[in-house]
Amino acid sequence: MLTISRELHDKIVAHARADHPDEACGVIAGPAGSDRPERFIAMANAERSPTFYRFDSAEQFRVWRDMDDNDEEPIVIYHSHTATDAYPSRTDISYASEPQAHYVLVSTRDGNETEFRSYRIEEGKVTEEPVSVVE
Amino acid sequence: MAIEVRIPTILRTYTDGAKQVEGAGSTLDELFDDLDQRHGGLRARLVDEKGLRRFVNVYLNDEDVRFLSGLETPVKDGDTVTVLPAVAGGDR
Numbered sequence: 001m002l003t004i005s006r007e008l009h010d011k012i013v014a015h016a017r018a019d020h021p022d023e024a025c026g027v028i029a030g031p032a033g034s035d036r037p038e039r040f041i042a043m044a045n046a047e048r049s050p051t052f053y054r055f056d057s058a059e060q061f062r063v064w065r066d067m068d069d070n071d072e073e074p075i076v077i078y079h080s081h082t083a084t085d086a087y088p089s090r091t092d093i094s095y096a097s098e099p100q101a102h103y104v105l106v107s108t109r110d111g112n113e114t115e116f117r118s119y120r121i122e123e124g125k126v127t128e129e130p131v132s133v134v135e
Numbered sequence: 136m137a138i139e140v141r142i143p144t145i146l147r148t149y150t151d152g153a154k155q156v157e158g159a160g161s162t163l164d165e166l167f168d169d170l171d172q173r174h175g176g177l178r179a180r181l182v183d184e185k186g187l188r189r190f191v192n193v194y195l196n197d198e199d200v201r202f203l204s205g206l207e208t209p210v211k212d213g214d215t216v217t218v219l220p221a222v223a224g225g226d227r
Contacts, residue, residue, distance in 0.1 A: 023225070043222075052225035057192045057199040064219055073144075081226040092224035095190060097145040 002102040002118040003132045004028075004037055004076070012106060013114045015042050016080035020108045023053040023080050029067050030075035037075040037102075045079075052091070053079050076118075078104035086115040088126050096121035102129070138166055138210050141217040149177040163193065164206040166216065181218065182206065192219045 008028055016024045025045050028037035041063055046056040067073060077098060081089075086105035088096070096103060099122045107115040120127045137157040142150050150156050156174065160166035164182075171178035181191055186205055193200045194217040200208045210216065 025222070054221065054223035057201070060192065060219060060222060061194055061197055061199070061217065077222060079224060084226045089224060089226050095221060095223045097190065097220035099145065
């Protein structure tokens, strides 16, 4: 299960809405091994595309180094789908390589309702998990 | 002195869990060959017949080697090579 604060949940949704119709992406870091998402980092989508996202490699280097220096790890890796549902695509699955991370997908295809779902992706196997938003 | 190589979580199965290993070589290609001697299978996760795999980012010090000379990038003792999983995807 992913347990996430209302504030962080709302930041992901706001980022996805702001970048719509392009895909938005980012990370929430937390203490290594804690499974607690704490530090929100919106990342640039180097592709600036409605159908693809990729972290900018230079930005990712700095963010990963900072996490390492702070004894943090990526607890949540999120991105948005802007025309399809919030389910990992084949491309998403082929790239997923942080087995400890919660892969959050949001869909902004509906102008009012934002779908917000979370998955574990390990060795190509996708397992959806419940999301608990805490106030 | 040697070249320090930082390994991401997903590839630490090849390094007995080590976060950091050391290697030698005058190019990235040679360095990966050298690492593969002691960490069998690691090279194939970084490189395929077309060059660097698209699933990984490799940095020399803090530069993405795709913007340098890829596998032919010169490396020397005292350098740090960092491997990170590329984070990407899309809705197709």
